[in-house]
Amino acid sequence: MAHSSPSPSRKRPGTTGAGTPAQRRKTTAASRVGRRFRRRRLFSRMLMLAVTLALLVGIITLVRATSLSTPASSNTATPSGASTGQAQGAPDFALPLLSGTTFHLASQQGHVVVLFFMATGCADCEPGSHDLGQAMQSAKIRGAEALAIDVNGSDRPADLQAFVQGVGIPATAPVQWGIDTTGAIASAYNVQALETTLVIDPHGQIAYRSDGSVSPEQLAQIVRKLA
Numbered sequence: 001m002a003h004s005s006p007s008p009s010r011k012r013p014g015t016t017g018a019g020t021p022a023q024r025r026k027t028t029a030a031s032r033v034g035r036r037f038r039r040r041r042l043f044s045r046m047l048m049l050a051v052t053l054a055l056l057v058g059i060i061t062l063v064r065a066t067s068l069s070t071p072a073s074s075n076t077a078t079p080s081g082a083s084t085g086q087a088q089g090a091p092d093f094a095l096p097l098l099s100g101t102t103f104h105l106a107s108q109q110g111h112v113v114v115l116f117f118m119a120t121g122c123a124d125c126e127p128g129s130h131d132l133g134q135a136m137q138s139a140k141i142r143g144a145e146a147l148a149i150d151v152n153g154s155d156r157p158a159d160l161q162a163f164v165q166g167v168g169i170p171a172t173a174p175v176q177w178g179i180d181t182t183g184a185i186a187s188a189y190n191v192q193a194l195e196t197t198l199v200i201d202p203h204g205q206i207a208y209r210s211d212g213s214v215s216p217e218q219l220a221q222i223v224r225k226l227a
Contacts, residue, residue, distance in 0.1 A: 133169035
């Protein structure tokens with residue numbers, strides 16, 4: 001009985017691992033496209049990151065420049081009205097003095113007046129008051145006068161007198177002393193800190209204000225300039 005020999009097996013197209021040349025070319029092209037896409041996406045992310053960092057650096061630089069150009073705090077002595085270029089009129093008042101007379105601001109027209117707000121219980125006010133007397137003596141301006149205003153309304157004249165004696169200002173210094181018993185003067189001048197110093201020019205305008213102490217040399221120079 002004759003037996004038929006088995007026919008050789010046939011390989012189906014596309015079943016080998018390497019594939020046909022056309023398939024390999026397609027695979028290579030797709031791989032190249034994928035790599036280019038990933039590179040572009042990486043480049044886009046790096047570009048966005050660089051732009052973000054540049055913006056952040058710019059914002060920080062702007063904030064620092066703004067903070068450095070900001071005017072000094074209220075403790076720094078600055079001319080009154082410097083921001084607007086206009087002087088501010090000094091509110092009028094009358095204050096009984098230790099000497100027994102009354103200081104009336106309106107009657108000081110034509111002369112420079114320095115207002116110094118202090119308190120007998122203020123440790124820094126003692127050397128500040130001494131500097132006030134020194135500045136007025138150094139300025140040597142005829143008619144110029146300083147008024148030290150005690151904002152501690154509960155003080156008695158004897159309390160202020162004891163303070164003045166402790167300061168040791170010469171009797172020849174053009175400095176007067178009084179107690180703002182009601183707080184009206186401090187309120188009118190918006191005094192928020194002890195040793196606030198204001199210089200009023202001969203026209204009754206606040207020409208200078210410092211919410212803090214002023215050196216005697218600087219204050220004397222201001223008085224001479226305004227006289």
